Amino acid sequence: MPADTVRAVLFDLDDTLCAYRRSGDELITTACEAVGVEPFFDGATYEARYGEFTDESEDVADLRERCFAAIAADRGRDPEVGRAIARAFAAERDYGNVRPLAGAREAVESLARRYRVGVVTNGAPGMQRRKLAALPFADRFETVVHAGYDTAAKPAAAPFHEALSTLDASPDRAVHIGNSAASDVAGAHNAGLRSVWLRQPDGPGDHRPHFTIDRMGDLTAPPWE
Template sequence: MPADPVETVLFDLDDTLCEYRRSPGDLIEIACEAVGVEPFFGQAEYEARYGEFTDESDDVRDLRERCFAAIAADRGRDPDLGRDIARAFAAERDHTNVRPLPGAREAVETLAERHRVGVVTNGAPGMQRRKLSALPFADRFETVVHAGYDAPAKPAPDPFHEALAALDGRPERAVHVGNSLSSDVAGAHNAGCRSVWLRQPGGPGDHRPHFTVDGMAELAAPPWE
């Protein structure tokens, strides 16, 4: 039996539609220099520890301070040094200093001509709004759901359902595009939507997307059609 036609397309934001021009690793080095120490950790450790502090943090700045303090303590450093590095990191981070991923503009503008489109993103609303505002196709999105704030974070189904409700969409006629298997692909499936995975290094593991693309430009000719 053929699948229902797709009427609604939802997108993740970070590393799907856009990326920072300066990586977290770059900013950690800059922040360490600003407080007068040699870098003693990098992006990989930050990202590996990030999730430990999400439930207890008030916002991304608080989360980063907790994370960097814990890393410093584990390295035999004063936790306050970690907090100082986190504050220097925040001072350097410009959330409008993002660039679209190759092909993202073409994909969104093409799909928006025949579909209703929205964004479902994990992240603080103020931070994510600034990123989105810097993209030249931001006005194409009819709704933006800040998962973790407007609704539970992905991969919970709630933020997808909230976006679909705003777009008069139905899960069986929707796809979600994202780079994360654990939040985007799993979340889409939890919500009853089809998934499009923007391929990352490594295989899909337990989360098998309905469609896989190697770049956003491929969505200008949707794989579900």
């Protein structure tokens, strides 16, 4: 893709631009311990099931309870144990306790000088706004789409198209950057965008990104150029 054809760059938020000081896996382990059970699922399992519950949930706390209850049932456990773990998880998580991912500031500021930029994130608007506001480059984004609330959740095409409509860019002139192969890479492809995957230890699975980066700072020299 020649550089002059790119008009817009979209970013995922969680674990792409910012990270909790404690990972989702650590919080699930702590929450299980608080309930008195051995951990029987991890953050990847939660992420994979998240989108199933967005339409029926009142808010992120309700969504997490529904999701954890379903995971518990699938593992042969009482769904109420899953709900208890979800409540303990919420009690442990400090939604304001985020830090920018290494290289994220340099990447965003570099790209914002050359492209129109936005965020497409799965998550409740209030929670995601607090995370974004804690980042020193939040004012660089022209639009933020809260997928699963403003539109269908990623990997649906709708949130990407919603962001691009604000940025006055077509899918074939846009790229999306994210860490989740299942949400970000697949979602970008569903919407007709090129994908940039921030490499994770477990690999991309069946989802093959157009470009792969090892760290956010790599984006100061965009791989599509």
